Amino acid sequence: MPFSLQYLANHLSQFWVQTSENWAQRFVENHVPFLGHLPYSLGELIIMLMCCAIFVAVVPLLPLGLVLAERKVSAHIQDRVGPMRVGPHGTLQTLADGIKLLFKEDYIPKQGDKLLFILAPYIIFASSFAVFAAIPFGRSILVSDLNIGIFYIMAISSIIVMGVIMAGWASNSKWSLLGAMRSAAQLVSYEIPIGLSILTIIMLMQTLNMQEIVEKQDGLWNWLIFRSPFTFIAFFVFFISSIAEVNRTPFDLPEAESELVAGFHTEYSGMRFALFFIAEYANMFAVSAIAATLFLGGWQGILPGVDILGGLPGFVIKTLFLVFVMMWIRWTLPRLRVDQLMNLCWKYFIPISFFNILGVGIWGLIFPEDTLVSIVISLVIIVLGLIGVFAVFGKGVSKAPVPQASSAS
Amino acid sequence: MRQYLANIYLGVYTALVGMRITFKQLLQPSVTHQYPYEHSFEKKKNVRDIPKGYRGKLDNRIEDCIGCRKCEIICPVDCITMTTRKLPKGERLWDSMSVVHLKDRTEIVGNIEGDEKLVPDTTITIKTRDERTVSLSSEEVDRIVERKPVIFYLDQFDIDMSLCMYCGLCTEVCPTECLTMIDNLKDGIAYSTFDRTDLIYLFAAPEMYDQQTEASDEAEAAD
Known part of the structure; x- marks a missing residue:
């Protein structure tokens, strides 16, 4: 089958802009005429590479900003100012750090497993970036509109744990190995509540396609977090489990500085270390983006049909808000012990998740279609539930000693 | 079961209490001084004034120094170096x-x-x-x-600020109270330099005696 220009244009428009005035076709006709003479498969490859290039160019900028944001947020929470020297208000600090890391010695432990040691950061990096392929950034800004989108994300993000174990094993260091083991235990445990929370969404939406899930959430009251009281609970279970999944405080046992030096990447230096670092922040953005997509309406605006620039700004704002909450939690809560971590997952999150699935199943039977009535009932139950919980348990708790803010400042 | 639910409530509630505190701190202005670039300490919020009697940078009003060497002797870290030259007998730089x-x-x-x-x-x-x-x-x-009347030329009066430990003993023994410690924020703690030798402060001003020296040289020559 010969590669046709029309096909390329359609393909491009499918990927990027599903608009009536097909600018992609005009762009191809005017600027890349040589593509028309290529064989079909090569043309498809070129389109894939173009999409890849854009994402590989844009997505690593996110960690660049997020690292700085993390440092600034942590600084201001501690009444400091954070990096200030490189660029205005330290905006280029991360870039400077990256350049510094490029010139650092790339040390590989002699007793370690060299192949695995070299491979590990790339596996983590690649899998954390592959997640972005299925996240809908806007109405038409999506690399691959998979019909099993959320399943793909779950699967590909689980590969990260393999990279972590490889890094820990190959380093031939007790700190690394302990960190990797902890990480494996933690990631495997917290996959379950995440999967079960996503299952509640899938049960309600009857689809695994990310784009379809988002399209059904038009308007603030249609966001899945408010669709039923069970998804409201599922959101928090999902979000907290996500924090554990990306190894952030209070669940940062795999890289606990005070215990394990730096956990699984203790022995890494230079650019390999930077890859871990970038992957960590890319992961953070990815899980926030998934939470925003599944529960907070993705690129859909507050009002139905109102989405500026294909909904990209709204989506980014929602995601960055969740990222900020992650940072906020990190600089508030101390690290959990291993037994507390496992306790939280197995004794609390998993039973709650199963309860959610049961509840959502019943909810789906009672309200097969989402109507105004069902949403109002759901909101009423959420509000009454919160008030009720406070009424029942609030009294006993408020007597317990509560840490007060220090008056010094 | 009740305990189980209470645990969940307690976990969420205490986390929210902590997060409220950190959010308050987030909105507060920071107390950091961008020191070498930012000298206007007084403008900064959350910063108390330096109390009077604060022991800041040493300062010598050299025209009042009589070269008695008391500060050099008492200095526990030997940060003051002084070289003096006695005037011919009967002469004095100025009277009491x-x-x-x-x-x-x-x-x-x-x-x-x-x-x-x-x-x-x-x-x-x-x-x-x-x-x-x-x-x-x-x-x-x-x-x-x-x-006191000055009967010494002060050829050298150097204070190595990198050695000074701010005990203030030298200012206490100084008979003319010309050696003092600056207690304002603007000049008292501005030390930033790129070279450690810049921290050796040269207070002696030989040009102050030039006229006198020339006069005495002429007098000696006349003798």
Whole structure:
């Protein structure tokens, strides 16, 4: 089958802009005429590479900003100012750090497993970036509109744990190995509540396609977090489990500085270390983006049909808000012990998740279609539930000693 | 079961309490000084004034220094280096004078006309070194210190600020109170340099004696 220009244009428009005035076709006709003479498969490859290039160019900028944001947020929470020297208000600090890391010695432990040691950061990096392929950034800004989108994300993000174990094993260091083991235990445990929370969404939406899930959430009251009281609970279970999944405080046992030096990447230096670092922040953005997509309406605006620039700004704002909450939690809560971590997952999150699935199943039977009535009932139950919980348990708790803010400042 | 739910409530509630505290801190202005670039400490919020008597950078009003070496001797870390040259016998750089310390923390050096004791509710007239006459009411005056006649040339008076430990002993023994510690934020703690040798402060001003030296040289030559 010969590669046709029309096909390329359609393909491009499918990927990027599903608009009536097909600018992609005009762009191809005017600027890349040589593509028309290529064989079909090569043309498809070129389109894939173009999409890849854009994402590989844009997505690593996110960690660049997020690292700085993390440092600034942590600084201001501690009444400091954070990096200030490189660029205005330290905006280029991360870039400077990256350049510094490029010139650092790339040390590989002699007793370690060299192949695995070299491979590990790339596996983590690649899998954390592959997640972005299925996240809908806007109405038409999506690399691959998979019909099993959320399943793909779950699967590909689980590969990260393999990279972590490889890094820990190959380093031939007790700190690394302990960190990797902890990480494996933690990631495997917290996959379950995440999967079960996503299952509640899938049960309600009857689809695994990310784009379809988002399209059904038009308007603030249609966001899945408010669709039923069970998804409201599922959101928090999902979000907290996500924090554990990306190894952030209070669940940062795999890289606990005070215990394990730096956990699984203790022995890494230079650019390999930077890859871990970038992957960590890319992961953070990815899980926030998934939470925003599944529960907070993705690129859909507050009002139905109102989405500026294909909904990209709204989506980014929602995601960055969740990222900020992650940072906020990190600089508030101390690290959990291993037994507390496992306790939280197995004794609390998993039973709650199963309860959610049961509840959502019943909810789906009672309200097969989402109507105004069902949403109002759901909101009423959420509000009454919160008030009720406070009424029942609030009294006993408020007597317990509560840490007060220090008056010094 | 009730305990189970109470645990969940407690976990969420305590986390939210902590997050409320950190969010309050997030909105507060930071207390950091961008020190070498930012000298306007007074403008900063959340910063208290430095109390009077703060032991900041050492400062020597060299024209009042009589070269007695007391500070050099008492300094526990030997940060003061002094070289003096005695004047020929009978000569003096200038005669005994008075240092009038005002309550607004400035000084006037000169000869007081009349009584040198501080009497309340009187006017003090000072003839300063540069031939000016200043009149002050005694309300403004904190204290009057006699400055001994100067019989030394001070060729060198260096303080290595990187060695100084701010004990303040030198300022206590100084008979003319010319060696002081600056207690304001603006000048008292500004130390930033790119070279450690820049922290050796040279206070001696040999040009001050030039005329005198030439005169005495001529006198010696005449002899």
